Amino acid sequence: MNDTGDTGIKGTGTNELAEAGTLHCANCGETMHGEFCHHCGQSIHSVLKPMHHMVEDTLDMVLHVDGRIVHTLPPLLLKPGFLTLEYFSGRRQRYVAPFRLMFVLCLLSFFLLHLAVDWAAAKADANTAAAVARATNDFAHADDAGEVRDVLREKTDELEKQRATARARTAELDATEMQLRTQANQRLHDLGAAPLPLPTGLAPAAAASTASPPAAKAENKHQPVNINVAWLPDIANARLSLMMTHVVDNMRAARRGDTEARRQARERMIGGIFAVLPQTMFVLIPVFALLLKLFYVFRRRLYMEHLIVALHSHAFLFLNLLLIALVGMLSTWLKPHAAWTGYLFGWIQAALLLWQPVYLLLMQKRIYRQGWLLTLVKYWFIGWFYLWLLGFTLTVAFVLGLAH
Numbered sequence: 001m002n003d004t005g006d007t008g009i010k011g012t013g014t015n016e017l018a019e020a021g022t023l024h025c026a027n028c029g030e031t032m033h034g035e036f037c038h039h040c041g042q043s044i045h046s047v048l049k050p051m052h053h054m055v056e057d058t059l060d061m062v063l064h065v066d067g068r069i070v071h072t073l074p075p076l077l078l079k080p081g082f083l084t085l086e087y088f089s090g091r092r093q094r095y096v097a098p099f100r101l102m103f104v105l106c107l108l109s110f111f112l113l114h115l116a117v118d119w120a121a122a123k124a125d126a127n128t129a130a131a132v133a134r135a136t137n138d139f140a141h142a143d144d145a146g147e148v149r150d151v152l153r154e155k156t157d158e159l160e161k162q163r164a165t166a167r168a169r170t171a172e173l174d175a176t177e178m179q180l181r182t183q184a185n186q187r188l189h190d191l192g193a194a195p196l197p198l199p200t201g202l203a204p205a206a207a208a209s210t211a212s213p214p215a216a217k218a219e220n221k222h223q224p225v226n227i228n229v230a231w232l233p234d235i236a237n238a239r240l241s242l243m244m245t246h247v248v249d250n251m252r253a254a255r256r257g258d259t260e261a262r263r264q265a266r267e268r269m270i271g272g273i274f275a276v277l278p279q280t281m282f283v284l285i286p287v288f289a290l291l292l293k294l295f296y297v298f299r300r301r302l303y304m305e306h307l308i309v310a311l312h313s314h315a316f317l318f319l320n321l322l323l324i325a326l327v328g329m330l331s332t333w334l335k336p337h338a339a340w341t342g343y344l345f346g347w348i349q350a351a352l353l354l355w356q357p358v359y360l361l362l363m364q365k366r367i368y369r370q371g372w373l374l375t376l377v378k379y380w381f382i383g384w385f386y387l388w389l390l391g392f393t394l395t396v397a398f399v400l401g402l403a404h
Contacts, residue, residue, distance in 0.1 A: 072096045076316055077323075080363035084312045088305065098311035102285070105318035106278050112325045114274040118267075119329065139183050145193035152184045152196070243403035250402050273401030280393045285310050291385055295378050296368055309367055313360060320359075324352050357383075 023044065024030065025037040035044050072095045075082040083095060096104075142148040159177050178198075185195040225244040228237050250269050285307075292306040331345035360383075365375045 068094060068096050072101060073319065076101070076312070077319055080316075080359045081312075081366035084309055084363070084367055087308055087312075098308050098315065102311045102315040102318065105315050105322065106281060109318040109322040109325065110274055110277050112322055112329075114270070116325050116329050117270055117274075119332070139187035142187055142191075145188055145191055148184050148187050148191070148193075149196070152180060155180050243400075247399065247402040269401050271401075272403065273397055276397045276400045277394075280397045281314070284389060284393050285314055287389060288313070288386060291382055295382055299368060309363075313363065316359060316363075317356065320352055320356055324349050327352070 023032040025032055025040065025042055025044075027042040028037065028040045030037055030039040032044055036042070037044075072083065083098075086092070086095060087098065095101075139148050139151055142151060156177060159173050159180075162173055181196060181198060188195055225241055225248055227240040227244060229240070232240075253264070289303065289307040289310040292309060293301075293303050296306070327345050327348050331342055331349075334345075335342040361375070361379050364379055364382075365372070368375070370378075
C-alpha cells in the first residue's frame with residue numbers, strides 16, 4: 001500500500017480513504033458537525049422525501065409519543081406527586097410535559113363528556129318518541145270495559161317508567177297519557193260504559209302542550225333584552241344585551257317550544273357550555289397556583305413550581321374525569337344486556353370519585369413535606385377556596401353556553 005503522506009488523502013486502492021467532504025448548513029452556511037446546525041438548529045435532513053420515508057418518520061414520532069404516554073399516565077393516576085417530584089429533580093425526558101399533558105387530557109375529557117351528554121339526551125329523546133309513537137288506538141279491539149281499563153293501566157305504567165327515567169313530567173308524556181285516556185273514554189262510550197276521570201294536573205299540562213300553533217309562536221316570539229350599565233361603554237352594553245337575548249331565547253325554546261325547537265335549543269346550550277369550559281379551566285389553573293403560593297409562602301418556592309403542581313393536579317382530575325365518563329358510557333351500553341354490569345361500573349365510578357380528594361391530599365403532603373396536621377388544615381382551606389372558584393367558573397361557563 002502506498003502512503004501519499006498527506007493528511008486526509010489516501011491512494012486510489014480499495015483500502016485507501018478519499019478526502020472527506022465538508023457539509024454546510026443550507027440555512028445559514030455554518031459548518032455542520034452533526035445532524036443539527038449548532039448555529040441555527042436546522043436539521044441536516046431534507047424535508048423532501050419519498051412517501052415511504054414520511055410514513056416511517058410519522059410512525060417513529062407516534063411511537064415516541066406513545067412511549068412517553070405509557071411512562072406518564074400510570075404514575076399520574078396511581079402515584080400522587082410522583083411526576084411533579086420527577087420534574088423538579090430534572091428527570092423530564094421520559095414524561096409528557098405538564099402543560100401538554102393537562103391540555104390534551106382537558107380536551108379529551110370534555111370531548112368525551114360532551115359525547116356522553118349527547119348520547120344520554122338522544123336516548124331520552126328516543127324513549128320519549130317511542131312513547132309518543134305507541135299512542136295509537138289500542139282500545140279498538142277491547143270487547144268490554146274491563147279490558148279497556150286493563151289496556152289503559154298497562155300503557156300508563158309504561159309512561160310512568162318513562163317519567164322515572166327522565167326524572168320529570170315532560171310535555172310529550174303528558175300529552176301521550178291524555179291521548180290514551182281520551183281514546184279509552186271514547187271506547188267506553190262506544191261500549192255504553194261510564195268514562196274514566198282524568199288525573200288531577202294532567203289536563204292543564206296536556207292542554208298547554210297541545211296549544212294552537214299561532215299561540216305557541218306568539219309565546220316564543222323573539223324579544224330583545226336591553227342592558228344599559230352607565231359606566232360601561234356602548235359596545236359592552238350591546239354585547240351584554242345580545243348575550244342575554246340569546247339566553248332568554250334559548251331558555252324559552254327549551255321550556256315552551258315544540259319538540260324540534262327544544263332539541264335545537266338544548267344542543268345549542270350544551271355545545272356552547274362545552275365550547276367554553278376548556279378556556280375557563282385554563283384561567284382557573286394559574287389562579288389555583290397563586291393559592292398554593294399564598295398558603296406556602298414560607299416554603300420559598302417559585303411561582304413556576306406551584307404552577308407545575310397545579311398543572312399535574314388538574315391533569316389528574318381530567319384523567320379521572322375521562323375514566324368516569326368512559327365507565328359511564330360503557331355501563332349504559334352493557335346494562336341492557338347484562339344488568340349486573342351496572343352495579344360493577346357504579347362501584348368503579350364511586351372509587352374513582354373517592355380517589356380524587358385522597359390523591360390530592362397525598363400529593364400536597366409529598367410535595368410540600370409538612371406535618372399531617374398543617375397539611376390537612378391547608379388542604380381544607382385551599383379546597384374551600386378552590387371550590388368557590390370552580391363554582392364561579394362553571395357558572396360563567398354555563399351562562400356563556402346559554403348565550404350561544
